Amino acid sequence: MNKQSKYKAFRVEEKDGNYISSIKEIPFTPLEKGELLIKVHYSSLNYKDALSSIGNKGVTRNYPHTPGVDAAGTIVSSESNKFKVSDQVIVTSYDLGMNTDGGFAQYVKVPEDWVVKLPENLTMKEAMTIGTAGLTAGMSVLRLSEIVKPEDGPIIVSGATGGVGSLSITILKKLGYKTVAITSKETEIEFLKKLGADEIVLRKDFEKMDKKPLLKSRFAGGIDTVGGVILENIIKSTHPMGVVTCCGNVASPKLDLTVFPFILRGVTLIGIDSQNYPMTYREKVWNKLSKEWKNDQLTEAADEISLNELNEKIALILKGKLKGRTLVTLEV
Numbered sequence: 001m002n003k004q005s006k007y008k009a010f011r012v013e014e015k016d017g018n019y020i021s022s023i024k025e026i027p028f029t030p031l032e033k034g035e036l037l038i039k040v041h042y043s044s045l046n047y048k049d050a051l052s053s054i055g056n057k058g059v060t061r062n063y064p065h066t067p068g069v070d071a072a073g074t075i076v077s078s079e080s081n082k083f084k085v086s087d088q089v090i091v092t093s094y095d096l097g098m099n100t101d102g103g104f105a106q107y108v109k110v111p112e113d114w115v116v117k118l119p120e121n122l123t124m125k126e127a128m129t130i131g132t133a134g135l136t137a138g139m140s141v142l143r144l145s146e147i148v149k150p151e152d153g154p155i156i157v158s159g160a161t162g163g164v165g166s167l168s169i170t171i172l173k174k175l176g177y178k179t180v181a182i183t184s185k186e187t188e189i190e191f192l193k194k195l196g197a198d199e200i201v202l203r204k205d206f207e208k209m210d211k212k213p214l215l216k217s218r219f220a221g222g223i224d225t226v227g228g229v230i231l232e233n234i235i236k237s238t239h240p241m242g243v244v245t246c247c248g249n250v251a252s253p254k255l256d257l258t259v260f261p262f263i264l265r266g267v268t269l270i271g272i273d274s275q276n277y278p279m280t281y282r283e284k285v286w287n288k289l290s291k292e293w294k295n296d297q298l299t300e301a302a303d304e305i306s307l308n309e310l311n312e313k314i315a316l317i318l319k320g321k322l323k324g325r326t327l328v329t330l331e332v
């Protein structure tokens with residue numbers, strides 16, 4: 001690698017409290033022991049990247065910064081004993097795209113401990129169609145399936161047209177669960193049915209605040225990606241001994257609940273944290289995503305954009321207007 005050379009990145013800068021993004025040329029910095037330099041072929045857009053790009057200090061403390069919690073690429077330089085030059089790898093979460101420059105760039109520099117070998121049955125493009133959203137969906141379904149089985153009843157999924165929601169529906173379908181998808185997008189009902197949703201519930205009918213501590217029990221479980229009143233209503237509508245996973249806060253980080261769903265119905269609430277998910281489980285989920293959970297439909301439906309188009313898509317994801325997955329190609 002020529003020390004003088006630079007690489008392109010989608011860079012967010014802070015100017016007088018405003019956060020401005022543009023494509024910049026960044027100089028390479030030397031690798032430390034245990035680090036890898038990866039030439040990124042694909043990244044993908046996750047909600048967290050949008051938060052990073054608008055200056056959410058809970059995600060990124062210091063700017064200038066390159067967002068992108070996902071990257072798939074080829075190792076071009078290695079100071080690691082675990083990986084060698086030419087290995088094809090995936091990096092998702094840990095600190096990538098948060099306070100470490102992320103995947104919206106032609107190169108990323110990461111510690112070896114964050115890296116997963118690309119599973120045999122996945123291309124880099126497929127891996128990034130899955131990305132952090134798919135890993136989170138996989139973790140959610142895996143945890144849920146340890147407690148409730150398909151014969152226990154339907155599973156409700158919120159934020160169903162989004163990255164985590166849509167991938168959750170496809171995995172649940174593969175495992176034989178009946179699914180109920182919550183969406184505000186009446187135009188996407190066919191999309192959700194094609195993914196495998198058995199029933200659609202409109203968001204406006206599910207986000208009404210109800211002071212009652214329990215609602216009629218309707219679902220064996222839930223995969224919630226939005227938080228707030230929708231998560232409250234899912235928990236209050238879950239069957240005895242059912243389970244709800246919680247990973248997101250696009251609607252709200254708040255929960256206003258009583259203990260009754262937990263102590264009168266034995267409902268379990270499971271928090272999902274993909275960022276620090278241990279490597280052993282991470283590899284297990286990636287292997288399932290590459291084999292029995294693999295879904296070609298979403299790969300085909302994914303939108304593919306370049307770094308130049310990121311700003312436009314970030315504005316849409318923040319408004320809840322994106323559907324499925326958005327791949328970012330760094331291939332030239």
Ligand SMILES: C=CC(=O)SCCNC(=O)CCNC(=O)[C@H](O)C(C)(C)COP(=O)(O)OP(=O)(O)OC[C@H]1O[C@@H](n2cnc3c(N)ncnc32)[C@H](O)[C@@H]1OP(=O)(O)O
Binds near residue numbers: 047058274
């Ligand atoms: C792909 C994944 C996702 O999409 S996750 C969802 C998107 N992410 C977010 O919305 C992040 C939101 N985070 C925040 O808004 C803030 O971090 C906060 C409100 C949760 C906390 O901010 P605050 O300023 O109140 O906390 P401190 O920085 O003072 O920290 C307090 C305490 O918590 C620990 N902590 C902070 N952030 C995290 C984190 N992301 N994961 C785990 N732990 C966290 C922090 O280390 C402090 O503990 P201490 O023992 O004192 O070090």
Ligand SMILES: NC(=O)C1=CN([C@@H]2O[C@H](COP(=O)(O)OP(=O)(O)OC[C@H]3O[C@@H](n4cnc5c(N)ncnc54)[C@H](O)[C@@H]3O)[C@@H](O)[C@H]2O)C=CC1
Binds near residue numbers: 161164249273319
């Ligand atoms: N805990 C973890 O490890 C992870 C958490 N997340 C979180 O999960 C959530 C979903 O992430 P993605 O699927 O990447 O985002 P996304 O933008 O692709 O999907 C969000 C979905 O929620 C819907 N939505 C938006 N605003 C809403 C509202 N007010 N009420 C109800 N629905 C609303 C959108 O229409 C969309 O269908 C985000 O909060 C993200 O930060 C994502 C990945 C990992």
